[in-house]
Amino acid sequence: MSALFILIGISILVAGSFLAAFLWSVSNGQYDDDYTPSVRMLFDNSTNTSQNQKNITKTTKKNAGRKISLR
Amino acid sequence: MADEKQFCCNGCKQVYLLLNENDLCSYYNLDKTPGIKAKGKFTSGRFEYLDDASLVQKLVQFSSDNQVNVTFSLPQMHCSSCVFLLENLHRIDPGITTSRVNFQRKEVFISYNPAAISLRKVVELLAFIGYEPAISLNDISNSREPDSQTKKPTKFRRKQIYRIGVAGFCFANIMMLSFPEYLSSGNVDEDLKKTFAWLNLVLSVPVLFFSSSTLFSSAWKGLRQKYVNIDAPIALAIIVTFARSYYEIISGTGAGYLDSGSGIVFFMLTGRWFQDMTYDSLSFDRDYRSYFPLGVTIINEHNKDGYTYREEKNIPVTKLRKGDRIIIRNEEMIPADSILLKGKANVDYSFVNGEHTPVEKNNGDLVYAGGKQTGTAIELQVVHEASQSYITELWNNDVFKGPKTRTESFIHPWSRYFTLSLFSIAIAAVVYWWIINPANILPALTAVLIVACPCSLLLSATFTNGNMLRILGKNKLYLKNARIIEALASVDSIVFDKTGTITQPQHSVIRHHGPELSDNEKDMLRQISSQSTHPLSKLIASQLQKTSTSDTIISDFREYTGSGLEAIVNDIPVRMGSAGFIQGINASVKTKDTATEVNVQIGSEYKGYFSISNQYRPGVREAVDSLKESGYRLHVLSGDNDSEKETLQHLFGADAHLKFRQLPIDKLEYIRKLQTGNQRVLMIGDGLNDSGALMQADTGIAVNDNNAQFTPACDAILDGNRMKDISRFLQFAKAGKKIVTASFILSILYNIVGLSFAVSASLSPLVAAILMPASSISIVLFVTVTGNLVAKRMGL
Numbered sequence: 001m002s003a004l005f006i007l008i009g010i011s012i013l014v015a016g017s018f019l020a021a022f023l024w025s026v027s028n029g030q031y032d033d034d035y036t037p038s039v040r041m042l043f044d045n046s047t048n049t050s051q052n053q054k055n056i057t058k059t060t061k062k063n064a065g066r067k068i069s070l071r
Numbered sequence: 072m073a074d075e076k077q078f079c080c081n082g083c084k085q086v087y088l089l090l091n092e093n094d095l096c097s098y099y100n101l102d103k104t105p106g107i108k109a110k111g112k113f114t115s116g117r118f119e120y121l122d123d124a125s126l127v128q129k130l131v132q133f134s135s136d137n138q139v140n141v142t143f144s145l146p147q148m149h150c151s152s153c154v155f156l157l158e159n160l161h162r163i164d165p166g167i168t169t170s171r172v173n174f175q176r177k178e179v180f181i182s183y184n185p186a187a188i189s190l191r192k193v194v195e196l197l198a199f200i201g202y203e204p205a206i207s208l209n210d211i212s213n214s215r216e217p218d219s220q221t222k223k224p225t226k227f228r229r230k231q232i233y234r235i236g237v238a239g240f241c242f243a244n245i246m247m248l249s250f251p252e253y254l255s256s257g258n259v260d261e262d263l264k265k266t267f268a269w270l271n272l273v274l275s276v277p278v279l280f281f282s283s284s285t286l287f288s289s290a291w292k293g294l295r296q297k298y299v300n301i302d303a304p305i306a307l308a309i310i311v312t313f314a315r316s317y318y319e320i321i322s323g324t325g326a327g328y329l330d331s332g333s334g335i336v337f338f339m340l341t342g343r344w345f346q347d348m349t350y351d352s353l354s355f356d357r358d359y360r361s362y363f364p365l366g367v368t369i370i371n372e373h374n375k376d377g378y379t380y381r382e383e384k385n386i387p388v389t390k391l392r393k394g395d396r397i398i399i400r401n402e403e404m405i406p407a408d409s410i411l412l413k414g415k416a417n418v419d420y421s422f423v424n425g426e427h428t429p430v431e432k433n434n435g436d437l438v439y440a441g442g443k444q445t446g447t448a449i450e451l452q453v454v455h456e457a458s459q460s461y462i463t464e465l466w467n468n469d470v471f472k473g474p475k476t477r478t479e480s481f482i483h484p485w486s487r488y489f490t491l492s493l494f495s496i497a498i499a500a501v502v503y504w505w506i507i508n509p510a511n512i513l514p515a516l517t518a519v520l521i522v523a524c525p526c527s528l529l530l531s532a533t534f535t536n537g538n539m540l541r542i543l544g545k546n547k548l549y550l551k552n553a554r555i556i557e558a559l560a561s562v563d564s565i566v567f568d569k570t571g572t573i574t575q576p577q578h579s580v581i582r583h584h585g586p587e588l589s590d591n592e593k594d595m596l597r598q599i600s601s602q603s604t605h606p607l608s609k610l611i612a613s614q615l616q617k618t619s620t621s622d623t624i625i626s627d628f629r630e631y632t633g634s635g636l637e638a639i640v641n642d643i644p645v646r647m648g649s650a651g652f653i654q655g656i657n658a659s660v661k662t663k664d665t666a667t668e669v670n671v672q673i674g675s676e677y678k679g680y681f682s683i684s685n686q687y688r689p690g691v692r693e694a695v696d697s698l699k700e701s702g703y704r705l706h707v708l709s710g711d712n713d714s715e716k717e718t719l720q721h722l723f724g725a726d727a728h729l730k731f732r733q734l735p736i737d738k739l740e741y742i743r744k745l746q747t748g749n750q751r752v753l754m755i756g757d758g759l760n761d762s763g764a765l766m767q768a769d770t771g772i773a774v775n776d777n778n779a780q781f782t783p784a785c786d787a788i789l790d791g792n793r794m795k796d797i798s799r800f801l802q803f804a805k806a807g808k809k810i811v812t813a814s815f816i817l818s819i820l821y822n823i824v825g826l827s828f829a830v831s832a833s834l835s836p837l838v839a840a841i842l843m844p845a846s847s848i849s850i851v852l853f854v855t856v857t858g859n860l861v862a863k864r865m866g867l
Contacts, residue, residue: 005266019236019237022236031228032225032229036174037170039174
C-alpha cells in the first residue's frame with residue numbers, strides 16, 4: 001500500500017510541474033499574441049536575427065521591471 | 072509595381088525590392104541596407120512636431136539615456152511580409168535596437184537608441200516604408216494614459232487565464248482522486264480514503280480563494296447595490312458546496328462534493344472567457360481626437376531691417392492658439408475653425424456631414440474644423456482652438472458623458488425567478504424533514520443548494536453568446552461585446568446614414584441626359600474638363616474615355632468659380648457648368664440648378680447635362696427589401712442635399728422617413744426623438760458625422776470599408792461589403808435568444824432531476840459528480856451545435 005502513497009505523491013508532483021510550466025508560459029506572454037509567432041518562425045534565421053531575438057526577451061524583461069517603477 | 076510584378080501591399084514590395092537590390096541571398100548577410108536612405112524622398116516636415124520634447128515624453132512608454140521604448144499602431148499592416156519587414160527595422164537603421172510586431176493588434180513595439188535616432192526619424196522611416204503610424208490627439212490626451220488601453224487588458228486577460236488554468240488543474244486532479252471512492256463502492260482502505268480526501272481539500276483551496284474570486288466580487292458588488300445578480304446564487308452555491316465538503320472531510324464523515332464544486336468554477340470561467348473574446352485590432356471607443364492630426368504647420372512672420380521673414384514651423388495641435396496662421400496642404404485636415412486668408416480652398420466635409428463633394432471657399436470665409444483641403448495649399452487664421460471648434464462641440468453632448476445605459480439582459484430576471492423558486496424548494500424540504508426526520512434537514516438543505524446551482528443557466532447564455540460572436544465575426548460583423556447581440560435582437564427601428572453607409576464612398580455614377588454626344592464632342596468635353604481641378608470636372612473627365620485621336624486645340628480656357636468652364640475648342644465655343652451659367656448665353660435652357668448637374672453647351676446648341684449621383688452598395692436593395700418584410704421601421708438621415716430623394720424613397724418604400732441636410736447634432740436628436748416614442752433604434756453609420764447618433768442609438772453599427780480606416784465610437788463594426796447581410800444578422804441575433812431559452816429549459820430539466828435526489832436527502836457525491844459535468848457539457852454542446860446549424864441555415 002505504501003507504494004501507492006509514493007506514486008500519488010509523484011503524480012501530484014508531475015502534474016504540479018505542468019501547472020508551473022503553464023503559469024510560466026502565461027507570465028512570459030505566450031498567450032498575449034497567438035498569431036505573430038506563427039509567422040515569425042517562417043522567416044529565415046540568420047545569426048543576426050537569433051541574437052536579435054535574445055535581445056528582445058532581455059529588453060522586454062528589463063522594461064517590465066522598469067515600467068512599474070516608472071509609473 | 073516593381074519589375075512588372077504585382078504585390079499585395081507596400082510591405083511585400085519593399086521586401087522584394089530589398090531582396091532584389093541585394094541580389095537576393097546576400098540580403099540575409101547584410102547588416103545595413105545601403106541605398107534605402109539615398110532613395111528616401113520623404114523630406115516633408117509633416118512629422119516635425121515630433122521634435123517637441125514634451126510630446127515625445129507623452130508618446131513613449133519608457134525612456135533613458137540609451138534606450139527609448141515606444142509602441143505604435145500601424146493600421147496598414149496586413150500580411151506576414153509586413154511582420155518580416157517591420158521586425159527587421161534594425162537592419163535599415165542601426166539606431167533601432169529591436170522591433171517586435173503584434174500582428175493581431177496591428178502594433179509594433181520599437182526600442183531605439185535616442186543618441187543615434189530621434190523619434191521623428193523613426194516615424195519618418197515607418198512612413199517611408201509604407202506604414203505610417205496612426206498618431207492622433209488621442210495618444211497624448213491627458214484623460215488616458217498612452218498605453219492604458221493596451222496594457223491593462225493584457226494584464227486582466229492573463230489573470231483570467233491563470234484562474235482558468237488553476238481551476239482546470241485542480242478540478243481534473245480532484246476528479247481523479249475521487250474515482251477510487253466512487254468506483255469501489257466504499258471498499259477502499261481507510262488510510263487511503265483519508266489521504267485522498269485531504270489531498271482534495273488542499274487542491275480545492277486555490278479554486279475557492281483564487282479562481283472563483285471574480286464570481287464572489289461580482290456577487291458582492293451586486294448585493295451592495297441591493298441587487299441580486301446572476302452571480303449571487305452561484306457564489307452561494309460555491310460557498311455551500313465547499314463548506315459542506317470541508318465539514319465532511321474534517322469530521323471524517325464523507326468525501327464531499329469538491330469535484331463538482333471545482334468543476335462548476337472551471338466551466339463558468341471558461342464560458343466567460345469564451346464570451347469575452349475581443350477584437351484586438353478594432354477600437355470601439357474612438358472620438359474626434361483619433362481623427363485629428365497631431366501636428367500642424369504654422370507661419371511666423373517677423374520684420375527685421377525692413378524685410379519680412381517668413382518662418383514655417385510644425386507644432387502640436389494642442390499648442391495652436393487663437394490668431395495663429397496655419398498652412399494646410401492637400402489632403403490635410405483643418406484642425407480648428409479658421410478664416411481663409413490665402414489660396415483656393417476646396418474643403419471636403421465628408422467627416423462632418425458625409426458629403427464628399429468639396430465645398431469651395433473664398434478669402435475671408437470661415438472654414439470649420441474637420442474639413443479636408445483638396446488641391447493646393449491654403450493659409451488660414453485660427454479663430455477657435457481645436458478643443459472648442461464647431462465639430463468638437465458635439466462631444467460635449469451628454470451622450471458622450473458616460474457608458475450607454477442598457478436594459479438588463481433577459482437572463483437576469485430568469486435567474487431571479489430561479490433563485491426564488493430554489494429557496495422555496497429548500498424551505499419546503501426543510502419543513503418536510505423537520506416533521507419526518509430532523510436529522511435530514513441539513514443534508515437536504517445543502518444538497519438542494521449544491522445541485523440547483525444556476526450555473527447551467529449562465530453557461531448556456533455565455534456559450535451561446537460566445538459562439539454567436541465568433542460566427543458574426545467570421546461574417547465580418549464585429550461586436551463590441553456579447554450584450555450587443557441581445558440589443559440587436561430587440562431592435563424595431565433602423566436608421567441609416569446615406570453617404571458611405573448605403574452608398575459607396577468615392578464612387579459616383581455619371582450619366583448624360585439629353586441629346587446624344589458624338590465621339591468628337593465627348594473628346595472635346597473630356598479635354599476641357601481635364602483642365603480644371605474642380606471635383607465635378609475631374610469626375611467627368613475620368614468618365615469620358617479618350618475616343619478620338621484627332622488633335623484638338625483648346626484656347627481661351629477660363630474657369631468661373633462657382634459657375635463653370637468656358638473654352639474654345641477647334642474654333643467652337645464650349646461651356647460647361649450650372650444652369651444659370653449656360654442660361655447666360657442660351658436663354659432657352661430650362662433646367663433647375665442643382666449641385667449635382669453639369670450642363671453642356673457646344674456652339675449654339677444645348678447638349679443636355681451630366682448628372683452625378685451616388686452609387687449604392689451592391690445588395691442594399693435586397694437587404695432593405697427583407698428588412699421591410701420583417702416589419703422594421705426604416706429611416707434615412709443624410710447630411711447631403713436631397714438630390715437623391717426620389718431614388719431613396721423608391722428604394723426604401725413610401726413608409727420610410729427620409730431626412731436631408733442633417734447636421735451631426737440633428738441626427739442625434741432625431742434618434743432621441745424615436746426613443747422617446749418607445750422605439751428601439753439601430754443606427755447604421757460610417758463617419759464622424761454619425762458618431763453622436765451611433766452613441767445615442769440603442770445599438771450603433773459603424774460601417775467600415777477597409778481595416779485601416781478609423782471608425783467612430785460604436786457598438787459594432789461591419790465590413791462595408793456585408794451591408795447586404797444586415798437583415799440576416801438581425802435574424803440571427805433573434806435566433807440566439809431562442810437558443811438560450813431552449814437551453815434554459817434543458818438545464819431546468821437537469822435541475823429537476825438533481826433536485827429530486829436532493830430533497831430526498833439522498834444526493835451521493837457520485838450522483839453529483841456525474842450530473843454536474845454531464846449537464847454542463849451537454850448544454851455547451853447543445854448551444855454550439857444549434858448555433859452553428861442556425862448560422863448554416865441562414866447562410867452565415
